Amino acid sequence: MTAVSSLRSRLCVGAADSRVEIASLAKVARAAALSRLHLSYEQSTSVSADMTVVVVSGPPLAAERPGELDAQLERIRPALDVAAHCGAALSIEAGPQTAAAWGCLPAGISELARSAERLGVDVLLHNRCGTRLEQPMDLHRVFVEVDASNVMLDLDVAEFHLACVNPVDPIRGLERRIGSVRLSNVIAHRPAPLGRGEIDVRAVLRSLREAGYTGPIILAAGAGEDAAERLADDCRYVENHSK
Numbered sequence: 001m002t003a004v005s006s007l008r009s010r011l012c013v014g015a016a017d018s019r020v021e022i023a024s025l026a027k028v029a030r031a032a033a034l035s036r037l038h039l040s041y042e043q044s045t046s047v048s049a050d051m052t053v054v055v056v057s058g059p060p061l062a063a064e065r066p067g068e069l070d071a072q073l074e075r076i077r078p079a080l081d082v083a084a085h086c087g088a089a090l091s092i093e094a095g096p097q098t099a100a101a102w103g104c105l106p107a108g109i110s111e112l113a114r115s116a117e118r119l120g121v122d123v124l125l126h127n128r129c130g131t132r133l134e135q136p137m138d139l140h141r142v143f144v145e146v147d148a149s150n151v152m153l154d155l156d157v158a159e160f161h162l163a164c165v166n167p168v169d170p171i172r173g174l175e176r177r178i179g180s181v182r183l184s185n186v187i188a189h190r191p192a193p194l195g196r197g198e199i200d201v202r203a204v205l206r207s208l209r210e211a212g213y214t215g216p217i218i219l220a221a222g223a224g225e226d227a228a229e230r231l232a233d234d235c236r237y238v239e240n241h242s243k
Contacts, residue, residue, distance in 0.1 A: 007217075007238065007239055007242055008033070008034075008235070008239065009036075010214070010215065010216055010217055011034055011036070011216075011217055011219060011235060011238065012034070012036040012037060012038050012054050012055070012180075012216045012217065012218045012219070013025060013028065013029040013032070013034050013036070013037055013038070013218070013219055013220075013221050013231065014037065014038035014039070014055075014182065014218045014219070014220055014221070015039075015043075015220070015221060016184075016191055016220040016221060016222040016223075017222070017223075019223055020221060020222060020223050022039065022043045022046055022047065024223065024227070025037065025039075025043075025221055026047070026048055026051050027228075028221045028227045028228045028231055029051065029221070029231075030050075031228035031231070031232070032228060032231045032232045032235055034231075034235070035050060035051055035052055036051075036052050036053075036054045036216065037051050037052065037053050037054065038053075038054060038055040038056075038057070038091075038180070038182075038216075038218045039053055039055075039056060039057070040056070040057045040058075041056045041057065041058050041078060041079035041082040041083070044056050044082045044083075044086055044088070045082065047086075052086075053086040053087075053088045054088050054089065054180075054216050055088055055089050055090075055091050055124065055154070055180055055216065055218065056079055056082050056083040056086060056088045056089070056090055056091065057079070057090075057091045057092075057126070058076045058078075058079025058080065058083075058090055058091065058092050059072075059075045059076050059079065059092070060092060060093040060094060060095060060131075061073075061076065061092050061093070061094060061095065061105065061108045061109065061112065062093075062094065062095030062096070062101065063095065063101070063104040063105075063108055064095060064096075064098060064100040064101050064103075064104060065100065065104065066103075066104060066107070068104070069104055069107065069108050069111070072108060073108065073111060073112060073115075076090075076092065076112060077115075079092075080112070080115060080116055080119065080121060081119075083116075083119075083121050084119035084120065084121050088121075089121060089122040089123070089124050089152075089154075089179060089180065090116060090121050090122070090123055090124065091124040091125075091126050091154040091180070092112070092123065092124070092125065092126060093126045093128045093131055093133065094125070094128070094131045094132040094133040094138075095131065095132055096130075096131065096132065097130065097131065097132055097134065098132070101132045102132055105132055105133075105142065106142060106145040106146050109123065109125070109142060109146050109148070109151060110146050110147075110148060113146065113148035113150055113151050114148070116150055117148070117150050121150070122150045122151075122152055122179055123148075123150060123151045123152070124152050124153065124154035124179045124180055125139065125142065125151065125152070125153055125154060126154040126156060126159075126182075127139065127153070127154070127155065127156050127159050127160060127163075127170075128156065128159050129159050129162040129163040130163075134159075134163045135163060135165060136165060136169060136170040136173055136174065139153060139170065139174060139177075140173070140174070143174075143177055151177075152177050152178065152179025152180075153170070153174055153177045153178050153179060154179060154180050154182065155167070155170060155171070155174075155178050155180070155181045155182065156182040157181065157182060157183050157184060157185075157199060157201070157204055158182070158184045158185065158186050158199065159182075161186065161198065161199050162186070162189065167199065167204050167207075168200075168203055168204060168207045171204065171207040171208060171211055171213075172207060172211065175211035175212070175213065178211070178213055178215065179215060180215055180216045180217075180218060181208065181213070181215065181216070181217050181218065182218045182220070183201065183204070183205075183217050183218065183219055183234075183238070184219070184220045185197030185198065185199045185201055186198055186199065191220065191222060193230065193233060193234065193237070194219075194233075194234045194237045194238065195237050201237070201241070202241045205238065205241045205242050206241075208242075209242060217238060219231060219234050219235065219238070
């Protein structure tokens with residue numbers, strides 16, 4: 001297998017926003033010769049046989065009081081079951097940036113990780129601007145407090161950028177905990193082609209290569225008649241700058 005074909009097998013497609021329907025997403029993926037998807041757990045129940053779900057996004061773990069944890073975990077349970085059925089990882093976000101939310105987060109992640117381990121599922125923590133998992137130090141703290149080898153980072157390049165974090169820094173600091181990478185670019189908070197936005201995506205790809213990362217790279221597909229062409233352009237960009 002050549003380096004390019006090996007990289008192509010790691011590329012996945014996720015919806016750029018909630019307006020993109022699963023049928024449209026699969027069509028765009030096929031046009032770009034991709035068959036691996038990152039979906040919400042609701043979408044994951046209606047995937048065609050020629051597509052493979054590699055990451056399932058579930059509800060956030062947003063409890064701010066210990067008494068809310070059980071209900072939060074029950075809300076996440078259907079997504080965990082779908083991930084197990086698909087042989088995929090489960091990605092979750094955290095709650096708001098409050099001390100109360102942090103007080104519940106490690107316990108909630110630990111309990112979720114135990115349930116996921118019994119099903120053979122990895123739990124991916126999605127960094128999101130404005131949440132309790134926004135900064136690299138938040139993630140370092142979780143990985144110190146949560147003793148679970150199946151808890152990894154769902155590294156979102158654009159969300160780190162929006163949180164005023166150079167995405168290269170967490171790649172270098174958390175390289176052993178990266179379970180998936182959401183690769184996109186932005187201009188003034190709007191989606192942009194990988195090579196023409198505010199983020200130095202070439203530096204991100206170089207850092208991932210230097211870190212020895214070999215996991216999924218998720219590209220965002222939007223809606224519109226040119227969605228397949230834009231996705232194909234992003235695929236070529238990744239392939240051309242990952243050598």
